[in-house]
Amino acid sequence: MPLDFRRSDEHRMLADSLARFAAEFNSFESRTRRLNAGLPDRLGLWRPLAELGLFAALVSEEQGGFGGTPEDMAVMQDGLAASLPVEPFLASPVICGRLLAAARSALLEDVITGGAIPILAHGEGFDPFAKARLTATAQSGHYRLDGLKPAVRHGDVATHFLVSADIDAAQRLFLVSAQAPGLTRKTIRLIDAAGAADVHFENVIVPAMAALSIEVCDAAIEDALEWGLTGLAVETASLIAAINAATFEYLGMRKQFGSRLADFQALQHKAADMAIGAEEAAAMAHLAVARLSEPATAERSAAILRASLACDSAGRFAAHTAIQLFGGMGVSDELIVSHYGRRLAAIRSQIGSMDARAARLCSLEGNG
Amino acid sequence: MSLDAFRAEVRAFVATHLPDDIREKVQRYRDIDKADYVRWQKILDEKGWFLGNWPIEWGGAGWEPAQQLAFLQEAGLAGAPMIIPYGVSMVGPVLHRFGTEQQKQRHLPGIISSDVWWCQGYSEPGAGSDLASLKTTAVREGDDFIVNGSKMWTTEAHWADWMHCLVRTDTGARKQDGISFLLIDMTTPGIEIRPIVTIDGQHHTNQVFLDTVRVPADNLVGGEGKGWTIAKFLLGHERLSIADTGPKLRLLNRLRAMNGAVQADAMLDRSLKGRLAAKLTDISVRIATLQALESYFVQAWAKGRPPGADASMLKIRGTEILQDLSELALELQGPYAAAHDPHDLHRPIEDKDSAAQMASAMAHQYLYGRCWSIFGGTNEIQRNIIAKTVLPGP
Numbered sequence: 001m002p003l004d005f006r007r008s009d010e011h012r013m014l015a016d017s018l019a020r021f022a023a024e025f026n027s028f029e030s031r032t033r034r035l036n037a038g039l040p041d042r043l044g045l046w047r048p049l050a051e052l053g054l055f056a057a058l059v060s061e062e063q064g065g066f067g068g069t070p071e072d073m074a075v076m077q078d079g080l081a082a083s084l085p086v087e088p089f090l091a092s093p094v095i096c097g098r099l100l101a102a103a104r105s106a107l108l109e110d111v112i113t114g115g116a117i118p119i120l121a122h123g124e125g126f127d128p129f130a131k132a133r134l135t136a137t138a139q140s141g142h143y144r145l146d147g148l149k150p151a152v153r154h155g156d157v158a159t160h161f162l163v164s165a166d167i168d169a170a171q172r173l174f175l176v177s178a179q180a181p182g183l184t185r186k187t188i189r190l191i192d193a194a195g196a197a198d199v200h201f202e203n204v205i206v207p208a209m210a211a212l213s214i215e216v217c218d219a220a221i222e223d224a225l226e227w228g229l230t231g232l233a234v235e236t237a238s239l240i241a242a243i244n245a246a247t248f249e250y251l252g253m254r255k256q257f258g259s260r261l262a263d264f265q266a267l268q269h270k271a272a273d274m275a276i277g278a279e280e281a282a283a284m285a286h287l288a289v290a291r292l293s294e295p296a297t298a299e300r301s302a303a304i305l306r307a308s309l310a311c312d313s314a315g316r317f318a319a320h321t322a323i324q325l326f327g328g329m330g331v332s333d334e335l336i337v338s339h340y341g342r343r344l345a346a347i348r349s350q351i352g353s354m355d356a357r358a359a360r361l362c363s364l365e366g367n368g
Numbered sequence: 369m370s371l372d373a374f375r376a377e378v379r380a381f382v383a384t385h386l387p388d389d390i391r392e393k394v395q396r397y398r399d400i401d402k403a404d405y406v407r408w409q410k411i412l413d414e415k416g417w418f419l420g421n422w423p424i425e426w427g428g429a430g431w432e433p434a435q436q437l438a439f440l441q442e443a444g445l446a447g448a449p450m451i452i453p454y455g456v457s458m459v460g461p462v463l464h465r466f467g468t469e470q471q472k473q474r475h476l477p478g479i480i481s482s483d484v485w486w487c488q489g490y491s492e493p494g495a496g497s498d499l500a501s502l503k504t505t506a507v508r509e510g511d512d513f514i515v516n517g518s519k520m521w522t523t524e525a526h527w528a529d530w531m532h533c534l535v536r537t538d539t540g541a542r543k544q545d546g547i548s549f550l551l552i553d554m555t556t557p558g559i560e561i562r563p564i565v566t567i568d569g570q571h572h573t574n575q576v577f578l579d580t581v582r583v584p585a586d587n588l589v590g591g592e593g594k595g596w597t598i599a600k601f602l603l604g605h606e607r608l609s610i611a612d613t614g615p616k617l618r619l620l621n622r623l624r625a626m627n628g629a630v631q632a633d634a635m636l637d638r639s640l641k642g643r644l645a646a647k648l649t650d651i652s653v654r655i656a657t658l659q660a661l662e663s664y665f666v667q668a669w670a671k672g673r674p675p676g677a678d679a680s681m682l683k684i685r686g687t688e689i690l691q692d693l694s695e696l697a698l699e700l701q702g703p704y705a706a707a708h709d710p711h712d713l714h715r716p717i718e719d720k721d722s723a724a725q726m727a728s729a730m731a732h733q734y735l736y737g738r739c740w741s742i743f744g745g746t747n748e749i750q751r752n753i754i755a756k757t758v759l760p761g762p
Binding site: 123124125126127130133150151153186188189190191192196198256257266267320323324327328330331332333334338341342345346348349350353354355356358359360362363368 | 491496497498501520521564565566567569630633635636637639640642643644647691698699701702703704705706707708709722723724731734735738739741742743746747748751
């Protein structure tokens with residue numbers, strides 16, 4: 001089954017404009033050029049997509065947008081995946097958008113216009129669902145934050161952070177400007193050419209109102225992370241489709257020993273397994289998106305984790321096999337196939353490690 | 369001397385004679401540059417070990433295969449750089465076996481001293497796995513050959529003084545019979561090197577363009593049409609180093625240390641720790657199996673077992689294990705698993721590595737690891753060789 005999350009004419013229009021947008025602004029050549037440049041080129045797609053109304057499409061009507069359903073997010077992820085953008089579309093308007101909406105934060109307006117790029121600084125180790133260790137201390141009329149959020153993806157370009165912190169053994173979220181005194185960032189480059197930062201908090205004083213008023217903070221963070229995992233599953237399924245299309249075309253074109261590569265049975269069987277993986281990933285991505293509309297339960301969490309793990313397994317096979325089948329060209333930086341492999345490697349650790357996701361599923365299923 | 373005593377001697381020698389800066393670079397998975405390789409090869413030569421696998425009549429140490437393997441393993445495990453094979457393991461033996469007296473006198477001293485650096489011009493844009501279909505031509509014109517074409521995936525061509533090259537001297541003959549082995553001075557006019565950046569963001573390899581390159585006919589080795597025979601002769605020389613177990617054991621040690629930190633972290637989930645521990649145990653079994661297989665083959669070769677497809681088996685398993693090791697290395701990095709900056713490989717060795725920079729080194733292993741099952745004869749070609757060896761013919 002082909003990936004297709006379109007449920008309305010608006011979705012169809014959004015998908016069409018994303019396809020045109022990717023072709024026009026994020027061709028392989030222009031992407032390479034932008035990524036070799038510094039800011040603002042590295043965020044070159046941000047403003048144009050905000051102007052296109054993409055971010056409003058990721059936020060619900062009552063919050064000032066005109067969308068915000070799982071399918072809206074999935075159409076966006078599917079539409080952009082194959083052109084490998086490094087801008088934080090999922091991390092900021094989707095993940096932080098949901099948290100800011102839950103907190104009724106005014107910053108959401110700036111997210112919709114593209115003016116603010118808040119990033120969730122939550123995970124501190126292997127497990128993204130683990131509670132924050134970074135500490136918040138209540139002082140007269142304000143809070144003090146101390147600790148480290150390691151390798152926060154997009155932390156290098158964030159204008160704000162949504163920082164999870166432990167306050168008297170409870171978890172709260174704080175909205176902190178990236179320019180806050182005492183907040184320092186050490187930039188890290190990632191395997192898919194996106195950026196991250198170690199974000200250090202040393203005696204960062206934030207006003208009391210920076211503590212977002214969210215009823216159940218743990219649940220809100222889990223919900224936001226599940227939106228993220230679902231978005232990554234969709235992106236993976238979409239990437240597998242792109243990898244397969246490029247690889248199958250190459251097998252039909254490249255000749256060795258007087259025959260097309262597509263004529264060799266050993267390679268036909270690899271292609272067959274890649275095709276199965278694409279269908280499995282698509283089926284699981286659809287399932288995760290459907291689940292995301294339901295209220296958060298342990299069963300929903302387990303279903304989304306299964307989709308995440310299944311998509312990773314299919315993606316790993318597709319990327320490694322594609323690179324192998326392309327031969328030397330597969331490991332060249334000059335063809336997109338190696339970059340697909342790099343993006344999938346990044347996804348593997350984007351919201352906690354794959355093993356941490358599997359371990360969480362293991363405990364949700366009661367397996368031990 | 370017993371093999372165990374020799375192993376101990378290699379360990380002791382590497383511990384005392386490998387320059388600290390080079391050891392640091394190797395242990396921390398930094399980029400090793402040409403000068404480092406040259407320096408280490410000269411140290412080995414002084415000890416009489418650089419030519420360990422050359423027979424005594426060539427001026428070598430005449431090591432038995434088991435001793436050669438012991439050296440490779442121990443040196444690799446102890447953090448010594450590999451010996452770059454293009455000169456001492458390729459052109460040297462070829463000249464001894466097929467070269468003229470004049471060719472030996474001209475080229476062997478530079479190979480032995482590591483002062484002359486070689487690269488290997490085999491693959492072409494249209495001839496990788498199907499090497500025999502190579503199209504670079506060498507046409508005789510008086511005392512010279514005129515060479516035209518292009519070579520692909522020429523590793524370290526940008527370091528090389530000379531290239532040993534497979535060229536087509538007869539376009540009418542059976543594909544394999546029209547190929548000759550030519551030595552080309554890389555300073556000859558008409559040679560252009562285009563860097564190819566690989567998946568890891570590094571420049572190791574190149575495309576080499578040859579446009580009307582005039583090469584003296586004296587640089588032909590073994591006579592016209594002998595190229596394929598020589599290429600096959602060289603394949604037999606790779607079988608001892610192909611499993612490359614030393615560096616794999618070193619990487620396994622690093623993974624054990626990383627896993628140790630994970631297991632000691634009281635905040636981490638028990639079943640996550642269990643998964644990582646199980647993966648590490650599984651891969652240690654596979655490395656032990658590779659070691660056993662390699663050592664079994666070496667002993668059997670000494671007793672006259674025909675090599676058959678043994679080297680292909682070692683290459684497939686060795687490359688697959690390295691790839692899986694590097695994937696596990698990423699998983700063990702936790703929050704830093706996606707960190708990868710190509711510049712980290714070139715930072716001064718005096719700089720302390722941050723968590724992200726250590727992870728970056730492992731990401732480099734993961735990315736460049738994808739090359740190993742492709743370069744030097746893809747694993748698909750190796751499987752063809754094995755199948756052909758074990759299955760009944762038509």
